[in-house]
Amino acid sequence: MADIVIAAFGSRGDIMPLTDVGCRLQEAGHRVVLTSNIELDGEVRECGLDARGIDAGLDTDLDPSTDDALRIALQLVRPAGMRRLGHNLLDAIGDVPADVLLLTPFAELAGHPLAEARGIPGLGLRLQPLSATRDFPPSLLGAWSGGGMGNRMAGVAAAQTADRVYGATVDAFRTRLGLPRRSARLLRKARTAAEWPILHGVSPSVVPRPADWRSGLDTVGYWWQRTPESWSPPEELTRFLSDGPSPVFVGFGSLVIPDRERERLMAVVRDALAAAGVRGVVQSGGAGLTVTGDGVLTIGPVPHEWLFTRVAAVVHSCGAGTTAAGLRAGVPAVAVPSPGGDQPFWARRLRDLGVSLATLPRPRLASGPLAAAITAAVTDPGYRERAQRIAQCIAREDGAGQVVSAVERLLDGPAAVRR
Incomplete structure (x- = not known):
């Protein structure tokens, strides 16, 4: 049995599929904590998981009935917003035991330093393909295609831009956790060299795994929101x-x-x-x-x-x-x-x-x-x-089962910390 923290933040579509992963890990005998935005805490608990709510610290005095809705969303992805979110995430799970840390994209900036500070392995969980490939540009950039070379260049450029924009934010988390300063670019390069694993909760029949992805990047099948046993339709x-x-x-x-x-x-x-x-x-x-x-x-x-x-x-x-x-x-x-x-x-x-x-x-x-x-x-x-x-x-796919297998391989590996 291991202590596993799934560090996540986002909308319902970002959080609720992870209840499938969390429940399957629990069914395999592990203890699981799943972070979420505070509005979804109750629903996560109804699925039988320990939930830890994260407040993103957004300015809710803005009027969401106007164009301020876009301004509310932009607060989160700016460096100051990601810094607030990351510190709140660290506050929420600072006292939570963990042998493995699973990180979704919004949690990665703070999560990577936390795993390093604790000396535990980590694993990425993504619902969208973001890594560079000739097959398509990063999914967050839309539906266009620049051809094989253009698509891959767009992916590389997106990663480099993220490292520049959030470099100081990563430094703040590393300083808080007593880690030496290192550039975000070098940290990413080290993760790539170590083939840091990232599992994508997407069906290969919908997005086949790109042939030019490095080892460690895998498309494993969808993860599904768990429906509480007590639920019944209106x-x-x-x-x-x-x-x-x-x-x-x-x-x-x-x-x-x-x-x-x-x-x-x-x-x-x-x-x-x-x-x-x-x-x-x-x-x-x-x-x-x-x-x-x-x-x-x-x-x-x-x-x-x-x-x-x-x-x-x-x-x-x-x-x-x-x-x-x-x-x-x-x-x-x-x-x-x-x-x-x-x-x-x-x-x-x-x-x-x-x-x-x-x-x-x-x-x-x-x-x-x-x-x-x-x-x-x-x-x-x-x-x-x-x-x-x-x-x-x-x-025919078992996406959550693939996550369980990957986590247990990490627990059996040389970087594992046994409790």
Whole structure:
């Protein structure tokens, strides 16, 4: 038995898939602590895990109903924001025993020095491919391609930029932990030389492992949010699902948008569902959508693994988790990504896999094209057939099991610290 800390921070889509990893580690006999943002602590505990909430220290006095929503998000990724987050993370797990430290991207800046200071092995957990490859640029840079050489150069440049931007932040964590100062570039170079392991919770049938990735970078299969045993679907939702044909799901995840954009989206979704002649289940999400009308139901949080097997298609913003859940259910998709981040990357993957007709960028979304895409998704059997073939591949994978195996190899290795 070992003490394992999963150091993580982010939105629901960043945190909840890690409950699968944490529970599987516990089932293998280990003690697990999972950090999260404070809003998700209760849900993590309902899954049977020890949760430690992290406050990012964001200025919540800004008005999220205006363009200040973008300013709120930018607070986190700036060096000062990452420094606050990292110190709060160290505060939260400073007294937690650990034999292995699992790090998600937001936790890496503080997590690497912590593992070094404690003399314990670490392992990276990512839901998006970020490392340099000829196959595509880092997923957070969007859906474009610069060809093999351009893609790899973009990946190298992104890593170098991160080292420059966050170098002083890493120094602050190393000083706090009593470690000598070293440049972020040299630290990254040392991790690469040591083949520091990073596991990607993505199906190889969706993103094959790039052939030019170094040893230690692996794509192991999806990790799934655990649903508490006590959960049951809302009666209103089960009644709606049984009252007619399978509806189309519409949701935009944790996206926070200004009031005027919310009103516009609600009108677009309402009109598109009506024009396509389909029923709809609209998830309120971070956008706060409320769509009413005949054959439309607005819902709050519901496990996608339960809901998506009961819908005809999913219209979503292409976050990594929602993309995975739709593919797992074997249902067609309509991709509506927001600009920036990894959403355009996943939208392109859905199109290339043949399960989505087209990409409809959220800022330009209109009811006519959305209605046409929904109609194609629910009437052309090719989209569902291709989605179901991918779902069969995903069903044969065991992403969380691969993490357990990797952790136990670390525990058996020369760098392991035995308690």
